[in-house]
Amino acid sequence: MKMMRVSIVGFGVVGRGVAQVIQQKYDHMKARGIDLKVVAISDIWGTVVDESGINLNDVLEKAKSRGIEATDMSGVQMIKEIDHDVVVETTPTNKETGEPGMTHMVTALENKRNLVTSNKGPLALDYKKLMDLARVNDVEFRYEATVGGAMPIINLIKDDLACNEILSITGILNGTCNYILTRMAEDGLPYEYVLSEAQDLGIAEADPTYDVDGIDTACKLVILANSIFGMDATYNDVTVTGIREVTSDALKLAHDEGYLIKLVGVVNKDILSVAPRLVPIGNPLSIGGTLNVASIQTDLAGEITVTGKGAGSIETASTIVGDIISISKK
Amino acid sequence: MKMMRVSIVGFGVVGRGVAQVIQQKYDHMKARGIDLKVVAISDIWGTVVDESGINLNDVLEKAKSRGIEATDMSGVQMIKEIDHDVVVETTPTNKETGEPGMTHMVTALENKRNLVTSNKGPLALDYKKLMDLARVNDVEFRYEATVGGAMPIINLIKDDLACNEILSITGILNGTCNYILTRMAEDGLPYEYVLSEAQDLGIAEADPTYDVDGIDTACKLVILANSIFGMDATYNDVTVTGIREVTSDALKLAHDEGYLIKLVGVVNKDILSVAPRLVPIGNPLSIGGTLNVASIQTDLAGEITVTGKGAGSIETASTIVGDIISISKK
Numbered sequence: 053m054k055m056m057r058v059s060i061v062g063f064g065v066v067g068r069g070v071a072q073v074i075q076q077k078y079d080h081m082k083a084r085g086i087d088l089k090v091v092a093i094s095d096i097w098g099t100v101v102d103e104s105g106i107n108l109n110d111v112l113e114k115a116k117s118r119g120i121e122a123t124d125m126s127g128v129q130m131i132k133e134i135d136h137d138v139v140v141e142t143t144p145t146n147k148e149t150g151e152p153g154m155t156h157m158v159t160a161l162e163n164k165r166n167l168v169t170s171n172k173g174p175l176a177l178d179y180k181k182l183m184d185l186a187r188v189n190d191v192e193f194r195y196e197a198t199v200g201g202a203m204p205i206i207n208l209i210k211d212d213l214a215c216n217e218i219l220s221i222t223g224i225l226n227g228t229c230n231y232i233l234t235r236m237a238e239d240g241l242p243y244e245y246v247l248s249e250a251q252d253l254g255i256a257e258a259d260p261t262y263d264v265d266g267i268d269t270a271c272k273l274v275i276l277a278n279s280i281f282g283m284d285a286t287y288n289d290v291t292v293t294g295i296r297e298v299t300s301d302a303l304k305l306a307h308d309e310g311y312l313i314k315l316v317g318v319v320n321k322d323i324l325s326v327a328p329r330l331v332p333i334g335n336p337l338s339i340g341g342t343l344n345v346a347s348i349q350t351d352l353a354g355e356i357t358v359t360g361k362g363a364g365s366i367e368t369a370s371t372i373v374g375d376i377i378s379i380s381k382k
Numbered sequence: 383m384k385m386m387r388v389s390i391v392g393f394g395v396v397g398r399g400v401a402q403v404i405q406q407k408y409d410h411m412k413a414r415g416i417d418l419k420v421v422a423i424s425d426i427w428g429t430v431v432d433e434s435g436i437n438l439n440d441v442l443e444k445a446k447s448r449g450i451e452a453t454d455m456s457g458v459q460m461i462k463e464i465d466h467d468v469v470v471e472t473t474p475t476n477k478e479t480g481e482p483g484m485t486h487m488v489t490a491l492e493n494k495r496n497l498v499t500s501n502k503g504p505l506a507l508d509y510k511k512l513m514d515l516a517r518v519n520d521v522e523f524r525y526e527a528t529v530g531g532a533m534p535i536i537n538l539i540k541d542d543l544a545c546n547e548i549l550s551i552t553g554i555l556n557g558t559c560n561y562i563l564t565r566m567a568e569d570g571l572p573y574e575y576v577l578s579e580a581q582d583l584g585i586a587e588a589d590p591t592y593d594v595d596g597i598d599t600a601c602k603l604v605i606l607a608n609s610i611f612g613m614d615a616t617y618n619d620v621t622v623t624g625i626r627e628v629t630s631d632a633l634k635l636a637h638d639e640g641y642l643i644k645l646v647g648v649v650n651k652d653i654l655s656v657a658p659r660l661v662p663i664g665n666p667l668s669i670g671g672t673l674n675v676a677s678i679q680t681d682l683a684g685e686i687t688v689t690g691k692g693a694g695s696i697e698t699a700s701t702i703v704g705d706i707i708s709i710s711k712k
Contacts, residue, residue: 360685
């Protein structure tokens with residue numbers, strides 16, 4: 053039995069999902085030889101610690117009413133001082149400074165803790181620094197959940213397509229934009245109407261900039277560029293156009309010619325681009341709803357396409373826990 | 383640098399593909415810390431051995447004119463007597479007896495050689511025996527290429543979806559049937575005409591039974607049932623209907639109602655079935671040509687769909703070499 057002591061830094065939608073999945077899958081993982089315990093949880097309200105394993109039921113219940121009894125230990129202090137194996141960093145993405153995620157991640161790696169994250173900011177800002185720190189400190193750093201939520205892509209390429217050269221990746225990597233463009237196309241509705249509907253449904257944020265202006269997709273492309281293509285790219289290297297200017301007339305005209313319009317990200321050694329593009333109906337990328345999809349062009353295996361849910365608390369958490377399981381097998 | 387000494391048993395389309403990929407990717411793998419050498423190749427004509435590494439260019443060239451200079455050592459003898467790390471078994475699938483693959487595989491495992499294969503027969507006949515042998519002898523047994531060729535599915539589920547329970551897998555796992563049904567639907571052509579065309583193109587065998595009667599798909603389902611669902615199934619547990627009775631009229635009627643007809647395999651704890659089924663146009667399974675596709679229903683990550691080339695010498699070989707790389711990392 054391998055003991056894995058985990059901390060969760062950032063106890064919002066994804067962090068709570070991780071706690072829920074670890075609790076729900078405790079026996080499933082134990083049957084596979086992994087005794088996975090959460091020993092610390094930190095958020096802006098402080099830190100909860102129990103080195104014998106936090107009662108996750110209890111903390112999740114209390115979190116609903118903001119009734120968590122926490123010490124005023126910060127996330128950084130916790131990462132340094134509490135003895136554990138893996139830091140799960142799930143604070144919100146900040147593409148300007150990467151904080152507070154960047155400091156948490158650097159602290160985790162410098163203190164020789166393995167690191168798993170869904171937080172794109174630090175990776176889009178300084179991927180190389182983080183990977184170098186992981187190497188120097190001889191720990192694992194995994195971030196499958198940063199691109200495509202529950203849709204496997206980074207580990208899929210590194211493990212399953214290991215003998216291939218990756219020529220290009222083309223994908224729809226933002227579920228909010230996919231939802232908006234799908235609804236506009238299917239029902240001839242205007243952008244503003246569908247955006248407002250998406251906000252009511254919780255599919256779009258109150259401030260939708262991050263999604264509709266292509267920023268989220270661009271951050272994901274940067275992570276793919278660095279991790280798959282060995283580039284040293286940052287957000288500013290991406291050419292970005294969002295979906296605000298896409299009209300339902302344009303969608304209708306495209307449809308009459310056998311095309312959809314999707315917010316498509318493309319990354320290869322020469323291109324880093326996010327823009328609305330025509331996708332032929334029937335093409336593997338012509339998927340609707342809030343789904344994400346990526347087509348991976350390889351030199352030997354041809355084209356591999358993968359589709360899955362790009363967001364969601366439990367979906368994203370399942371990917372994070374998958375990364376923890378991978379680390380436990382090292 | 384990790385030295386991996388490999389043998390190839392069965393030097394037909396797939397076996398030669400493996401030699402070609404290993405030769406082509408020698409530097410790519412060396413850069414990743416793996417020194418991969420083929421030390422023996424066996425087929426019905428005998429065995430070629432070079433413990434310092436066979437000149438693959440030379441053997442591939444000579445194979446074209448059947449000019450390989452081989453000793454009369456059998457595959458079984460070679461597996462036993464030549465010191466090496468991984469046996470690649472690529473003889474043709476035989477679903478009646480599993481031979482000669484079954485004997486090669488048993489010999490490999492009993493002699494503590496790791497094993498990688500694309501040969502479905504032995505796994506569809508007695509998966510449990512082979513897995514038990516691998517466990518008892520403490521070696522790796524990987525068989526990603528048996529299902530879906532270059533389309534990742536088994537390792538994807540075991541690694542990337544490790545914390546999920548798999549509820550069901552639904553897929554199009556035979557490229558020949560997909561091609562025939564796609565051509566019949568798109569051009570209103572009769573079955574016999576398209577079958578003959580597929581034979582001319584090398585997409586269907588001279589005796590197409592194995593593909594069009596659903597036998598190939600059924601063998602793949604058995605492998606998924608055993609490896610993913612922990613069942614102890616064999617070919618006889620699958621309910622199988624092939625595509626011979628599908629008419630172009632039926633395809634047209636379906637299309638008018640928004641459906642395609644595909645040869646669909648379904649596997650979960652209660653069902654093991656291959657049959658022509660209606661697939662809604664726009665569904666992730668509604669793909670054409672010779673592609674393979676699998677939709678994986680999970681409890682946490684939702685539905686993950688993966689599409690790729692289900693056959694081809696280099697494509698299948700790239701999956702086999704991927705499995706060898708995975709073994710080298712253990």
